[in-house]
Structures are given as structure tokens and as C-alpha cells.
Amino acid sequence: MDLYSILLQRFILPAIAHFTDVKIWHEYKRMMRVERWSLDELKQYQFIKLKKILNHAYETVPFYKKRFHEIGLIPNDIRNDEDIIAIPPTTKEDIMLNFPEGITAQGMDRTQWKYVASSGTTRQIMGIHDFRKANINWAAGLRAHKLAGNHTIGKKWMEIPPHMCTNICGIDDSGNGEKLFSKKMASLLLNWNYKDLGQHFYQYFYRQRQNIYRRITLPSFGSEGTNIPEKDILAYIDSIRKYRPHTLEGLPLYLYTFAKYLIKKSLPPPKVGVIKPFGGSMTSIMKETIGKAFDCEVNDTYGCSEMGFIACDCEKHEGLHFFMDLYHVEICRDGKPVAPGELGKLYITDLENVAMPWIKYDVGDVGRYFLEDHGCGRKSIRLQVEGRVEDTLSNSRGELFTSDQIFDFFHGFKEVDNFQLIEKSKGNFDLLCVPNNGADINKEGIVQEFKNFYSTDVLVKLYPVKTIKAEDGGKFRFVKSKSFGKI
Amino acid sequence: MDTSKIREDFPFLKRLIKNKPILYFDNAATTQKPRQVIHTISNYYENYCANIHRGVHTLSQESSELYEEARRKVARFINADEREIIFVRNTTEAINLVSHSLKGEGKILTTVMEHHSNLLPWGRERKVEYVDIDNEGRIDIDDLRSKMDGSTLLVAVGHVSNVLGLINPIPMIIEETKKRGALCLIDGAQSVPHMKLDVKELGCDFLVFSGHKMLGPSGIGVLYIKEDLYERMEPYLLGGSTIKEVHIDRYIPEDPPLCYEAGTPNIEGAIALGSAIDYLENIQMENVLAHDKALMELALERMGKIKNLEIYGSKDGKERLSVISFNVNGMGCHAVAKVLSLRENIMIRSGFHCAQPLHDKLGIGPSARVSFYIYNTQEEIEIMTELLSKLAQFI
Numbered sequence A: 001m002d003l004y005s006i007l008l009q010r011f012i013l014p015a016i017a018h019f020t021d022v023k024i025w026h027e028y029k030r031m032m033r034v035e036r037w038s039l040d041e042l043k044q045y046q047f048i049k050l051k052k053i054l055n056h057a058y059e060t061v062p063f064y065k066k067r068f069h070e071i072g073l074i075p076n077d078i079r080n081d082e083d084i085i086a087i088p089p090t091t092k093e094d095i096m097l098n099f100p101e102g103i104t105a106q107g108m109d110r111t112q113w114k115y116v117a118s119s120g121t122t123r124q125i126m127g128i129h130d131f132r133k134a135n136i137n138w139a140a141g142l143r144a145h146k147l148a149g150n151h152t153i154g155k156k157w158m159e160i161p162p163h164m165c166t167n168i169c170g171i172d173d174s175g176n177g178e179k180l181f182s183k184k185m186a187s188l189l190l191n192w193n194y195k196d197l198g199q200h201f202y203q204y205f206y207r208q209r210q211n212i213y214r215r216i217t218l219p220s221f222g223s224e225g226t227n228i229p230e231k232d233i234l235a236y237i238d239s240i241r242k243y244r245p246h247t248l249e250g251l252p253l254y255l256y257t258f259a260k261y262l263i264k265k266s267l268p269p270p271k272v273g274v275i276k277p278f279g280g281s282m283t284s285i286m287k288e289t290i291g292k293a294f295d296c297e298v299n300d301t302y303g304c305s306e307m308g309f310i311a312c313d314c315e316k317h318e319g320l321h322f323f324m325d326l327y328h329v330e331i332c333r334d335g336k337p338v339a340p341g342e343l344g345k346l347y348i349t350d351l352e353n354v355a356m357p358w359i360k361y362d363v364g365d366v367g368r369y370f371l372e373d374h375g376c377g378r379k380s381i382r383l384q385v386e387g388r389v390e391d392t393l394s395n396s397r398g399e400l401f402t403s404d405q406i407f408d409f410f411h412g413f414k415e416v417d418n419f420q421l422i423e424k425s426k427g428n429f430d431l432l433c434v435p436n437n438g439a440d441i442n443k444e445g446i447v448q449e450f451k452n453f454y455s456t457d458v459l460v461k462l463y464p465v466k467t468i469k470a471e472d473g474g475k476f477r478f479v480k481s482k483s484f485g486k487i
Numbered sequence B: 001m002d003t004s005k006i007r008e009d010f011p012f013l014k015r016l017i018k019n020k021p022i023l024y025f026d027n028a029a030t031t032q033k034p035r036q037v038i039h040t041i042s043n044y045y046e047n048y049c050a051n052i053h054r055g056v057h058t059l060s061q062e063s064s065e066l067y068e069e070a071r072r073k074v075a076r077f078i079n080a081d082e083r084e085i086i087f088v089r090n091t092t093e094a095i096n097l098v099s100h101s102l103k104g105e106g107k108i109l110t111t112v113m114e115h116h117s118n119l120l121p122w123g124r125e126r127k128v129e130y131v132d133i134d135n136e137g138r139i140d141i142d143d144l145r146s147k148m149d150g151s152t153l154l155v156a157v158g159h160v161s162n163v164l165g166l167i168n169p170i171p172m173i174i175e176e177t178k179k180r181g182a183l184c185l186i187d188g189a190q191s192v193p194h195m196k197l198d199v200k201e202l203g204c205d206f207l208v209f210s211g212h213k214m215l216g217p218s219g220i221g222v223l224y225i226k227e228d229l230y231e232r233m234e235p236y237l238l239g240g241s242t243i244k245e246v247h248i249d250r251y252i253p254e255d256p257p258l259c260y261e262a263g264t265p266n267i268e269g270a271i272a273l274g275s276a277i278d279y280l281e282n283i284q285m286e287n288v289l290a291h292d293k294a295l296m297e298l299a300l301e302r303m304g305k306i307k308n309l310e311i312y313g314s315k316d317g318k319e320r321l322s323v324i325s326f327n328v329n330g331m332g333c334h335a336v337a338k339v340l341s342l343r344e345n346i347m348i349r350s351g352f353h354c355a356q357p358l359h360d361k362l363g364i365g366p367s368a369r370v371s372f373y374i375y376n377t378q379e380e381i382e383i384m385t386e387l388l389s390k391l392a393q394f395i
Helices: A003-019 A024-034 A039-060 A062-071 A081-086 A092-098 A131-147 A183-190 A194-207 A230-243 A252-264 A284-294 A403-410 A443-454 B003-008 B035-048 B058-077 B091-101 B120-125 B141-147 B170-179 B227-232 B267-283 B285-304 B333-344 B356-362 B378-394
Strands: A114-117 A126-129 A157-160 A215-217 A247-250 A274-277 A301-304 A308-312 A320-322 A327-333 A344-350 A361-370 A382-388 A416-425 A428-435 A459-464 B085-088 B107-111 B128-131 B152-158 B183-187 B206-210 B221-225 B243-247 B250-253 B309-311 B323-328 B349-351 B367-371
Touching: A003 A024, A003 A194, A024 A131, A039 A062, A039 A081, A039 A327, A039 A344, A062 A092, A081 A327, A092 A126, A092 A361, A092 B333, A114 B333, A126 A131, A126 B333, A131 A301, A131 A308, A157 A230, A183 A194, A230 A252, A247 A252, A252 A274, A252 A284, A274 A284, A284 A403, A308 A382, A327 A361, A382 A403, A403 A416, A403 A443, A428 A443, A443 A459, B035 B058, B035 B267, B058 B085, B058 B267, B085 B091, B091 B120, B091 B183, B091 B206, B091 B221, B128 B141, B141 B170, B152 B170, B170 B183, B221 B227, B267 B285, B285 B309, B285 B323, B285 B378, B309 B378, B323 B333, B323 B378, B333 B349, B333 B367, B333 B378
Parallel strands: A157 A215, A157 A247, A247 A274, A428 A459, B107 B128, B107 B152, B152 B183, B183 B206
Antiparallel strands: A114 A126, A301 A308, A308 A320, A320 A382, A327 A344, A344 A361, A361 A382, A416 A428, B085 B221, B206 B221, B243 B250, B309 B323, B323 B367, B349 B367
């Protein structure tokens, strides 16, 4: 650990916690203690908080009040974990149709509430965090990065998100805003307004967090799609090589592209401590290739802008440990909970957001959970997220195929560099394939193998293309499903 | 002007999304189409579809006549001669055509508030200087005067800003231009749909506008060129329709405007634009202007009272026309647009509105924009401002 990190962790963060309302460091320490709890302890604690947030939502949020009335229940009827099945999931449409006044808690002090938004312009979801939730999110971020990659605040960090946030998500929390040494600060000091002075410092340092974190952001691939020019790949690799980040975060496809290039050209890996996917799902084949090319740990975290960090990897890499003290998760298929290891939709309840409670939020992802202790020392349930619901295929027998599985299937063909599978109608697909280095695509062979993999007879038309275009917002969808409604 | 009667002509108003009607406030981007215009297009395809100017058969002759009749309508609409009207795809193409076709050296003067379409085409081959604006977006006339000299070939300026809605002092700008012997191009994309324009009275050399922002279809636009300026122009694209005779070693160009309309044009688009003009003339442009201004002033007044909502440009309704750009503090413009759309089917624009240098100049990021037209009502504005008020004042 370098001097800067030591200063931050040992002195600056604890001092901020001591003198202001910013309790990130305390929260972080508390969360790290929770990580040592047994599964029973975690479940007990989680259920107490679940009951509390359900009561709060029922008492203060018009949408949830109405919802409970519609199903003829009150939160006290929820007596155990299984009872929550009776509550219908909250969809993104529910959120947006009632945002803000119908879906937020009434009668609370809103002065320190803050809008947050998910990325993307077309499917953007708005949310609200209060000051405490923002602190908890920050602390949960430190926790996730520490546990999944030993990243501590102050270590060098590089990110390559799918798009620059200010232009796309619409929330400008960049460096703009009041300066640290301003008339306002002088006035607060003169009047010794302790509380507002703390807020002033917090707002300033929150805006400066990019610098505090020693985090630099590289631009996205942009409009070139998956297959960007070689010189651009080299420029990215050169930037990574020069910065030598402890943590390299990026859209999985970007990291996979660099990894394939490093392997193809037999280039020495840039010095990176740990690699993490950001803004998308990292499949097994991606993880393996990236780990091999960069010769470092590849650790995953899971979360969303609306809620924050939800789960993170451990050294065993057998699913992400769920933050049971902060969230409750249900995994369901056809509205019924699935057994451990089975695939279903994720419904997540945020146990900390009292400003805007998210109860059984249909986050739009599919995954599985695992209960057994796999010996890493953390006892929380593990989550394996395998992509978006709307990118998951269902064949005529009702078997599900996640976009991660399909990605790994097509990337198993040496002649295929990238692909996109578009389900035009149930069982009728267009398959776009980018040939690897101009290789001849064996159309019939690939189509037949896909039919065998998909286990049912389907119509597939394969078209060779030069690149796979990104979606609005910069992310990629390699599978576009019409049959996902059956999950 | 009977808005309720006008609304009956617009099929989109009958569409419900989640059992609620649509409130369309993105008219500066494109307007909705009345059934009369829609019928003109389908009628063309059902009864007159043929290529123009090159056939002796009945359908070609009828189609040619409809196309040329549309040109006459456009000419009458802005008090020009039909020979002065060139059909193009849109305003952008019209400006590119002038930039490429206008002979002569000299610098181009434009302003920092322009749409990208009135900035980028000039900079490609010519020297360009940018006239400054004040904090509320008004053109700095002194800066214009100081930058205009004997080397100025052309001044290209938007009549109405597509971001701020400001009406620029075009007569004054044209007067200054003429004093220095320069030419003047007016980007009328945001003004022609809303007000009566007379090119002879204005004295501009070029006027450009798009059909889709004035009830017409996409892909049809107009370039007005003062007729005596054809001598200073040369065709931009060559090919079918642009020539009288072609031999292997020479060709004789067609007379203007046809020599500027290479290849098969957007025939049905031009005819439908004529139909849109019929519709607007039937309402009378004076009424359109009064209606749009009244809506804008109401919205300006209502939005001006909302805390945490910042309106860009002059707050004086007399200086503006039917466009208001704004931001809700702490909430991104895309998020505002998304919430309005999902909650009440209120369609507004968010982003830089193809005028990023203006946003840079004002020191702001992307903005939200509402813009009004003949089918919008005061009640719709009340609904929109009420929801905006909830959003802006919630936190």
C-alpha cells in the first residue's frame, strides 16, 4: 500500500467520519464485520430489516400502500421469508409511472435527497437516494472492491465504461459546483455552522471523488461497434500499460477484445492488479481469456445505479456473495421461487433506501443462487447473474438459454470473432457473425451446431458482418430475445 | 383559429398510450401530419405514381404537373418566383448546396448559436468567423459589424434559434450585410413554419427550410435563391434532370432550378409539402403565429414560476417564438424527458439539439426542450408544467 492510500485510510476517512455526518468509514467497517457472520445470523438480520422496510414502505409510500391493499395484506402478514412471494414485483414501469411523489416516502425531510439514474437513454430508470443511502452505497463500493480484488481507496483505478455518464445518464455529478474555498465556506466558518460546513465539505469531496480515488476514465469504443481498428486497441492497451492501475474496470466486451488481441499478438500483459467487468455480464469464456491475457485476477461485482453494489466475488469464483445486510433477493420463474442452482428472474428489495423504497424490484436480470458453504470464509448466499431477462431465450420445450451461455457457445467457434443472435419471432433467428481475421464462415456447420445446442428445430439465417453495433447507451446486446416472457 | 377543429385533422391525437392521449411538444424537431397531407401522399401512390419531366405518358405528365404545382405553392408562400425555388431533402442539404455551389472567395460569417447544419457545411471549404451572442443568446450586432468587412462573402444566420427560440433581428442583419455588399442566407427552419415570410420584403439572398417541420413529410426541403444569383452559382450534383443535352464530350445544363435537382426527386414529398402549405394558408399564418406565441408565453410564464427550473435565453416573450429550452437542477435532461413521456405521454426533446457550440457558449450541458405548434393547447401546457413543477420542486 502506498503512502497516499495509507493517509486516506488511516487518517483522512476516519477524520471525516469523526468531524462530519459522513459515516462512510464507519459503515464500511460495520459491513466488513457483517461479512464474518453465519448464514443464520445474516438471515435473521436481513429479515428484521426486511420487515422494517416493508412497514416503512406501507406506511409512507402511496404506491406500496395501494399495492398491499390490492393483495389484501399488510406488512405484518409477512412472517417469514416465504411470505414475501405474495407481494407482486415492482416493475420499472411501476417506478416511472409513479415517480417521484407516488413512489417515495411522504413526510420526510427531502433536503438531502438526490436523484440517481440508471445508464442508458431508452430504458433509463430514475431513483432517489437520501444522504444515508448515498453513504451506504459509497461504503458498499469500498467493501465490494476490497473483497473482490483487494482494492483499497487510493490505489490506482482505471475504468472504460460504455459511455460517458454526463452525456447519457443525464446526472451531472462531475467536477462542477461550488469551490471548496468559497464565500459560502467563509460564511459557514465565521458563523461556525458545523453541520452545513460538514455538508459543504462532503459535497465538494463527492464531486472530487474521481481524483480522490485516483481513477481515470477512458472513452468508450463509440460507434465502431465491437470490432474497432487495431490502432485503437493498441492505444487502449498502451494507456493501461502506462497507468498501471491496480483495478481495471470496463465493459466486458472491451476487456475481452483487448485480451484476445494480447493473446493473438503474443504481447506481454500490462501490469494490472485486478480486472473487473463494468456495465455488463462477464461470461466464463471472457473471464478465462481475460485472466490468461492479463495474467491477473478477474473478479466480478454486481449492482445497479438505482440501488448500488449488491454482491461481489470471492477467491473461489463460484458466484458472487450477496450483501444480505443491505438487500433481499428472490429468484423466481413464473412467479414462483426457484430451487438453488436454477435459473430465474431476480427480484431485489433494498433494505436501506428509506427515501424511495424498492420492494421486490424487477431489476431485469436473470441468475441463480447457491446456499452451500463453499469454504471461502464468507457465509452469505451466492448469486450467479447471467445476463438480462430480455436477452434470454426460451425454446419450444421451455428450456432457458441465457445470453452468457449463448455468447460462450458462439465464441467457441474459431472462425467467429463476434456475433449477434436476433430472435425475429419464436424460433426464427437472424445470426450476424463477424469472421475472425477474415476467416471463411462455415454457415451450415454453425447453424447446425446451434440447432443441436438449442435442442429444438429452429430457423436460422446467418449473415457475415463487419462489426456488431452497440445499443443506444453504448452497451452491447449479443442476444435479442422474443421469447423471454416465459421466465 | 379553431384549435379543436384543427386537432380533428391530426390522427396521432387519437392514439392512446396506456389509455392516455399524447401531448406532443417536440415540434421543433418535426411536426405531426394532418390527414390532408397523409391523403396527398397515398393519393399520389394510388393514382399518379410516375417519374417526372421525362415521360410523355399521362401519368408522368400528371405527376410532373403536381410536382411543379407544389413548387408554385412554395413560391407563393414566401412571395418568390417559382424559378427561385429548388427542392432539396432538407435545410441541411440546402445549406450544403449553397456552400458548394456559390462561386467566389471570401469569408462566411455565422453565429455561435446556429444549428450544426448552419456551421459545419461552411467550415469545410471556406474561412468562417463566428459572431458572438450575449448571455441570453441575443446576437451581438456590434460584433457582427466589426467582423463584417470587404472580404465577407456571405452572412448565414438562423431566423429563430432552435434552442432558445429567440427571434433574431433579421431585417437589421440583412441591412448590415447589404451595406457591405455581402450576401445573406437565412435559416428559416424554425421560422417559416410559424410566421408569414416575404423574401422580397426581407431582401435575403437565400432562404432555407424543411417540409417536415411545417406539417409536410420528411425528406423534402426548400432552397430559395434570389434569381439573379444563379449567375454566381454552379450546379452541385450532375446527372439526370440537370441537363438539356449530353454528348460524350460536352453537355448543356438545364435552366435553374432544374439543374440543381439531380436525379429523381422526392416527388410525393414535394406534392405533400404543397398540401401542407395549403393547410397552413387555410388557417392563415398570422393565426399560426398568434397561437404559437400565446402558447409559448403561457409556458414561459408557468415555467418561470417553477423553482429549480432554469430557462435559457431571454425571458421576454416578445423576443421568442415557440421554443423553450430548460433544465431541472439536479436532474438530467434525459431523465426529465423520460419521466414526462412515461407518466403523461408528454413528448419533449433532450440533448444538445444539434447546437452544441451554443450550449458550450452558455456554459451548460445538454438541455430539455419544449416546442409548440398549431394542435397544442393551453390545457396541454398546464398538464406539462404541473408535472414539471412536481419534478423540479420535489427535492
